[in-house]
Amino acid sequence: MSDLLLDVRDLHTYLRTGEETIKAVDGISYQIKRGETFCLVGESGSGKSISALSVMRLLPAAIASHPAGEIVFQQENLLTLPDAALRRIRGSRIAMIFQEPMTSLNPVLSIGAQIMEALQLHNPGLSTAEAEERTIKALEQVQLPNARRRVRDFPHQLSGGQRQRVMIAMALACEPELLIADEPTTALDVTVQAEILRLMRELQESTGMSLLFITHDFGVVAEMAHQVGVMQQGKLVEKGVTEQVLRQPQHAYTQQLLAAVPENLARQAGRIRGDNPSLTLPISKEGTSTSADSALSLARGDQAGVSPLIEVKNLKVWFPIKKGLFRHTVDHVKAVDDVSFELPKGGIVALVGESGCGKTTLGRAILQLEQPTSGSVKMRGTELVGLSAKALQPWRGRMQIAFQDPQSSLNPRLLVETTLTEPMKVHDIGNNAEERLELAGDALERVQLKRDFLWRYPHEFSGGQRQRIGLARALVLNPAFIVCDEITSALDVSVQAEILQLLLAIRAERDLTLLFVTHNIGVVEYLSDWTMVMYQGKIVERGPTAQVCGDPQDAYTQKLLAGVPRLDKVA
């Protein structure tokens, strides 16, 4: 077994917090052969990152212990190796890249200096000129344009994708035999992710290194892995050849996870792109003709359809860039640039785009949370732009918003009860405190939470529960329209699936109109009736979801869809 590179045998990693001991990794075993990619996949808290950090022994010794198991890297047990010997392996033979490209580079050193430092440390004989030459080569290897000039750039001058390339270049500069990648593309946009994944595959082929790849995304697993291990609560519940695990999962947990992937959710519901266009417009009682008409009006962007709930016309949100002593405006950031569309009543419209394309700003501008520079937003025929706060007040209750970040979407100082009943009181819903309390309890039950959660504070809840409370807050006012701003992107896939199913159920019973802002194409395909694709402040493509996702016309949409990692792309 000379081609066996890393052998993890019965690894246990315990973390102490106060008096408690958490079994973060609880007896996992796997092998990685030379030139192979092993993916560890699991939800947050499953111990996948901890197990990778254990391999590098990067966990603080004060809180982490390894009561059992060994990690054998070429006949050497990394867990018992003295520090000096370990340092020779770290970086030069096992390298690691991390999730957050914004914080994993030192902001005060140029990227070249950071790579050179690593090189010279592991190759003490290397002269500065040689090191610089190898640094440039490494940057060229990761396809950073103008590598020779950019060596002297500082991290803030690079985009997120470029930084991740630099991280990879740094990891690869010493030609390691094993590269550990801890969610390297999670913080990146889909198109950038596709490029990075392609780059990593190419580099692996050319250098013959092994890859321990940690991710939560089964699409990425499908694209990258030869072998895959599924982790749940510190245990490896299933491992095997990727295709086998993804096609015929044996363990119940793997089956459950795979079923929750939006792609598969959509498949179950029979609404995957290209299957049958008529199936993609499942609209409630009011009749299919209405929605078909409004679908057309949406597709054309004109007003021919039946009265839409929301009409957006020539909407612009420009943020001025001010410079100089007198802070005069030199230019504008055109977050939303001349956008027009209509949202039909009772429909779910997905607004898709990458970070910075202005989709969140557009959602907020519709709700008048962001002051539009020009243009008009009409709800049921009433112009909302330019209304005074007082005149806007009655409309506030009819349009609501749910947010992305479960950490900041609820006021940490207020009881859930106060969060839910205060808006009701302002909008005269419920005659007295008792009735409002009753309604708030109903709303919590509607989002499948317990009634007595009313008497708790937000920090006592998990991320998924908080997102449900956030939804309940939007629902208590009986709005006609809700902007869902990436509400599932911070959640694990199984929790995401539950929230999406909940949204569909609520939409069906309340005839809600949803603008679902997201970057996740799988979610779009599962959830939405219509899709708008946004790029650099403009809507570049719109239409029924099946049409947009199945037969994209715009070049950007095509690129976006091609970048999405999918389960069917098993390597």
Place this chain on the structure above:
Amino acid sequence: MTNKAQLSKAQVSRESFGRMIWKRTLGGVGVKLALTWVGILVIAAVFAPFLANSMPLIMSKDGEVSMPVLRYLDTEDAAVLAAFVTLIGLWLLPMHLKLRSWLMWIVGVTAAVAVLASLMLKPPQLIIYDDFRTAAYTEVDWRLMPPIPYAPTDYLRDQRALPLQAPSIQHWLGTEENGGDVLSRMIHASRIALSIGIVATSIAMVIGVIIGGFMGYFSGLVDMIGMRLVEVFESIPTLFLLLTFVAFFGRSLYMMMIIIGVTSWSGYARYIRAEFLKLRKQDYVQAAVASGLPLRSILFRHMLPNGVAPLLVAMSFGVAAAILAEATLSFLGLGLVDAPSWGQMLNQAVKSATFNWWMAVFPGGAIFMTVFAYTLIGEAFRDAIDPTLARATGVN
């Protein structure tokens, strides 16, 4: 039925929130000591005329029972007493009032008592302390004297007591240069120390929170104007303004409070502005705006409690700084003329020809302890009000 149960649970939860904070604040040993010290100061300040005075509290002469001390109470004493009694009453009575009604009650009762007292109480303008040691007050059936039987301005001329005596059985903390009892003077001075700290800081807080809140929430032009105003006020040296006002308008405690308050709000405004700028973009504030909640609720319910933590620490330092400012002024000899204050006592310690340690150690120690205590309380409160730091004990 279930509804009833829930409502009662609401009451329990609302009521226990304040208690929870209180319990958590009291968690540490240091803060317990600090609160004890402040408690002692409060008791001393409120009951000063009953704790240290030259006249009997109650006496019986020829079968007639009288309370001489009451005759000499002035409006200020009455108002302080009323505020204290209202506070204790509201605390003990099983009424669940909101903070606002608490404040309304205390301010209302205090103001009413102050007005009544100024109309009804006519304390003698001139108090001749020697009288209390004549037969009229000594040859009685029985009498009860205060624990420290010397008024702060009773210089014991009739007893020909030597000034600047070291601590003894008779004068526990010694006497000052005029022969006044140091302990008695310190007890009466605690009133000035406490009130100037709390009132001046409250004035500064209210102004700072309102201006800073608007600056942070609206930003843009409001912020620009506000910041210029902050800069203007920051460039005013408080001490020299106080000196100027003292020179023009004479010495008044209330004037000092107002001047210290009006000149020191800029720090609070900056803190609140910074917090609000950050909080404004938080999703829950956006959600509050999207729900159409009134501005008052957004600012003071959704933003202020989340941005108050740095303010509480600043406030404890503010109280300490106000006490120090008054002490400095008195130390320079520009404080109140007749009423004793800790700073003025320190001044006496420095001015006399010999170093009298008791004149420096006790008032200096009191200033130090008070400033230290407020800092400890501020920090403990900051930790307690943060629910994410809630310990495992007893949170729901």
